[in-house]
Amino acid sequence: MPIHITDPADPRLDDFRDLTTADRRPDRPGGRGLVIAEGTVVVRRLIASAYPVRALLGVRGRFDELAPDLSDLEAPFYVASADLMARVVGFHLNRGVLATADRIAFPPTAQLLDSVRSVAVLEGVGDHENLGSIFRNAAALGIGAVLLGEGCADPLYRRSVRVSMGTVLLVPFAGLSGSWPAPAELLRSKGFTVTALTPKPSAVTLRQAGLAGRKVAVLLGSEGPGLTDAALESADLQVRIPMAPGVDSLNVATAGAIAFAEIATG
């Protein structure tokens, strides 16, 4: 049953307060480390995920839309006007519904690698939108897990969750510990071919690499600088996507998607 809220100061709405500031960077001091889902698609995915939902806040129409998904959920659904929601949250919510959840711990990296056949390994992906897009592509193209190396943003930041269409809540991820080549050695010990994606002309093309049927770890660097030399040198293979002359490299999420598709269909 929905709980109707008419007072914007109601403490039950504290999870949702001032999202533009306090919760902007849950990984930073002042953030609360909550997972925030926006919109019915993402909220539905949150409910279906392993993350424990704390509370939902939405306009009546969104409650009605989500009602079939709420039957097994213990978390309260607060219904309020769009106006009251905007005052609490700090901006007008086009999507009309929010949910919060606590973070969860995934299994340690080594254990995670035992359960998947492909993994994306990111280095320096500090842009929340690129990170969200990489998760969306990984989920769609069947990549089993994402490992986050140095300089990566928090995938559970609100904007990443939104851009990923909530798929960051589906694809397991873990931090990459130790410096190169240690992570590559761990991946190799688990049977992965460590494959660095790079625009370098000396790299073999994705097609020549023959990744079909292998367990593959795809290393992706940040747009601009790309992978560090240490990462490139730790890889078993350096592969490139053939590009037209004179054009900048692709967006990191797009390049990753092309590699993921090659692994999936290879």
Added chain:
Amino acid sequence: MPIHITDPADPRLDDFRDLTTADRRPDRPGGRGLVIAEGTVVVRRLIASAYPVRALLGVRGRFDELAPDLSDLEAPFYVASADLMARVVGFHLNRGVLATADRIAFPPTAQLLDSVRSVAVLEGVGDHENLGSIFRNAAALGIGAVLLGEGCADPLYRRSVRVSMGTVLLVPFAGLSGSWPAPAELLRSKGFTVTALTPKPSAVTLRQAGLAGRKVAVLLGSEGPGLTDAALESADLQVRIPMAPGVDSLNVATAGAIAFAEIATG
């Protein structure tokens, strides 16, 4: 030589005035139909393109950066303070430089198709960012031209130009005239295999389609509804990208990039 401007009302800056409003939609009444390039990367690409540059406006540092590119250019470069630029343009420009150009006419579609081996055909891509990303991917992956069907946004809108990294200025494009199946018949008469990208399970996979070495037209629909039935039925082939179960389709620009890469390396 740079021309120093100190009066924000100087009529020589009229091309750059109130970009957030008047020039927001050059395809709409009140817009001036100019091409606007922002930032050194995109401005450099504009200068190298077929579009006739009208004027440039930037801070001194950007003029110095671009000086080597300006030698054959007759258009004036106005140098102003960041503050004056913000007052003229209507917002603070992170990128510090703008250029305007007139639009140009490309050859008619039939003639354009004689000069390329691959083409992206878009239907209902009304989102300027998706459109810009599609051009960026087309340029990087060697797609020869883009054809714009019904419901497509203007690729020369400022945001599309920016998201494309200026590649909309490099890849020829044309409108698609007539309704299906006429455009497909034109494409076939020019030797193209008309290939519709769709998530339908009945479609063959991109890999099974065996597009290697063929002249291919890739039909891409809008996110959400996808291609119209008329477009799907007009195609020679319906192809899909294999997806993990339970996940929404990919972003249209990303799906397109996977198809473009398949054609390029196939």
